Amino acid sequence: MGEEAVFPGERVTGYDVTDRLDTDYYAVFADIPDADREVWDRAKAYVDEVGDRMVAAWDTADYPLEIATRLGELDLFNDGVEHPALTRFSPLAAGLVNMEVSRGDGSLGTVIAVQGGLALRTLALFGSPAQQEQWLVPLARAEVLGSFALTEPDHGSDSVSLETTARREGDSWVLRGAKKWIGNGASGGIAFVWARVDSPGADDHGGVRCFLVPQDAPGYTGTVITGKVSLRGIHQAHIVLDDVLLPADAVLPGARTFKDASTVLYSTRSGVAWSALGHATACYEAALSYSQQRIQFGKPLAAFQMVQERLTRMLDDLTSMQLYCRRLADLESAGALRPTQASLAKFHNTRTARRIAATARDLLGGNGILLENRVMMHLADIEAIHTYEGTESVQALLLGRDITGRSAFA
Numbered sequence: 001m002g003e004e005a006v007f008p009g010e011r012v013t014g015y016d017v018t019d020r021l022d023t024d025y026y027a028v029f030a031d032i033p034d035a036d037r038e039v040w041d042r043a044k045a046y047v048d049e050v051g052d053r054m055v056a057a058w059d060t061a062d063y064p065l066e067i068a069t070r071l072g073e074l075d076l077f078n079d080g081v082e083h084p085a086l087t088r089f090s091p092l093a094a095g096l097v098n099m100e101v102s103r104g105d106g107s108l109g110t111v112i113a114v115q116g117g118l119a120l121r122t123l124a125l126f127g128s129p130a131q132q133e134q135w136l137v138p139l140a141r142a143e144v145l146g147s148f149a150l151t152e153p154d155h156g157s158d159s160v161s162l163e164t165t166a167r168r169e170g171d172s173w174v175l176r177g178a179k180k181w182i183g184n185g186a187s188g189g190i191a192f193v194w195a196r197v198d199s200p201g202a203d204d205h206g207g208v209r210c211f212l213v214p215q216d217a218p219g220y221t222g223t224v225i226t227g228k229v230s231l232r233g234i235h236q237a238h239i240v241l242d243d244v245l246l247p248a249d250a251v252l253p254g255a256r257t258f259k260d261a262s263t264v265l266y267s268t269r270s271g272v273a274w275s276a277l278g279h280a281t282a283c284y285e286a287a288l289s290y291s292q293q294r295i296q297f298g299k300p301l302a303a304f305q306m307v308q309e310r311l312t313r314m315l316d317d318l319t320s321m322q323l324y325c326r327r328l329a330d331l332e333s334a335g336a337l338r339p340t341q342a343s344l345a346k347f348h349n350t351r352t353a354r355r356i357a358a359t360a361r362d363l364l365g366g367n368g369i370l371l372e373n374r375v376m377m378h379l380a381d382i383e384a385i386h387t388y389e390g391t392e393s394v395q396a397l398l399l400g401r402d403i404t405g406r407s408a409f410a
Contacts, residue, residue: 015293017286017364017373018051020044020103025315028322029096036093039076043097046074047104054105054233055371061228063235065145065187068111072142076101079116079271080332083124085136091332095274095325102278106381107233109275113389114183114234115139117268119146122192122210125263126254131212135190145189149179149213149239150261156181157394160258164241166195166209166251168202173251175211175219175244181388185237186222188215192252193241194261210255211246219244230384265389266339270328272389273345276353277321279378279385283353283360284314286375290364307363314359317352324348340402347395350386357382 024030032040050067057064071077075087080094089097102109120139123132123146138144155161164177175195185191191213197204215222222237254260288311291302301307324345331337357379361368369376386392401407 015290017289021285023285025319028326036090039093040096042074043076043100047100051104057233058377059371061232069142077116077140081121081124086140092329095329098271098274099278102275103282107231110183110231110234113268113271115146117271118148118264119192121264121267126252128253145184145187147182147184147191149182149191149193151181153178153180157391162196164195165198167198171248173246175241177241179239182237182239183234185239186224186235190214208258210252211250217244230380266342269342269346269389272385273349274325275385276349277325279382280318280321280353280356283357283375283378284318286373287360287363310359310363314356317356321349321352340399343395343398353382
């Protein structure tokens with residue numbers, strides 16, 4: 001076949017803006033230990049393997065379970081969870097996986113947050129030996145998908161006010177209530193459901209417990225939420241618990257207060273900061289590549305002063321995000337990371353990622369809204385991570401209480 005015809009006004013039909021540039025202006029990641037770099041390289045290879053398929057899934061709002069479970073096959077779900085049965089990732093390795101997978105696709109970054117950061121961590125921290133024996137390795141390998149069911153339709157930021165109840169009925173528990181925005185909540189796996197005990201006269205009446213609930217249990221209904229314009233490549237569910245009957249040993253013995261749920265959430269906020277860095281890196285590198293390929297007014301966009309100034313601002317923001325994340329990992333490795341330090345990293349990085357993504361979208365012009373260039377996809381997905389694991393306002397109140405000693409929560 002002959003060469004394709006070139007028509008006036010269309011000499012360039014597409015741009016290569018998704019290649020990895022390994023931007024690291026301050027050499028923040030130059031001294032990574034070999035073991036951590038091996039994990040990072042494994043995540044890079046995974047992203048290269050599935051990236052194009054996830055763009056198609058995002059477009060059609062499909063959740064390709066075989067791509068999600070591939071993360072388990074590659075042993076990438078650990079997220080820094082420590083347990084003798086699990087491969088140990090350092091905080092730095094766990095962060096790099098979050099960053100790299102999110103750089104490829106935000107939905108997959110959320111899969112890691114849900115499966116590893118929330119479900120696996122909950123079981124490792126609070127589960128009984130028998131529960132861990134049965135479920136821990138299958139969760140880590142994604143042989144079973146897990147979800148963390150805390151948020152309710154009426155209670156998002158004020159999740160401490162949860163209304164889902166767990167009442168004792170003989171030697172059993174009965175769960176009743178509703179949950180919303182639950183990743184993997186309609187996957188057919190298991191759900192870690194947080195509920196308030198309704199057993200008048202019992203020592204734990206009014207307290208908060210966590211229950212391991214098989215999603216095929218009678219009375220459990222998980223319905224995929226449709227109409228999302230963010231994180232379209234993972235399904236989140238609206239869950240109804242209509243008098244779900246569970247055995248006595250369904251409760252996680254180590255989870256006894258809402259503070260235990262908060263412990264899991266605090267741990268995953270570091271992961272969100274790393275995830276935001278991945279999104280921002282993809283957007284900055286797409287903008288830089290595009291500016292060097294796109295010709296306007298007879299020269300590449302990169303040769304214009306205004307474009308160089310925008311790229312410099314983006315690099316400034318990106319480097320600050322990298323420094324936050326590396327310091328987080330160092331503090332966590334030393335056992336010195338405080339929950340509010342993780343809050344500050346999430347607060348800073350998701351806000352900054354929004355700014356970088358918006359600038360990149362604008363710099364790409366009309367091409368910035370095409371899925372093939374992925375910037376618009378990242379911009380939309382950042383909106384979700386900016387909200388989950390604690391909104392900007394909640395993080396600000398946590399930080400404000402810490403630095404002033406005064407609570408401003410209503």
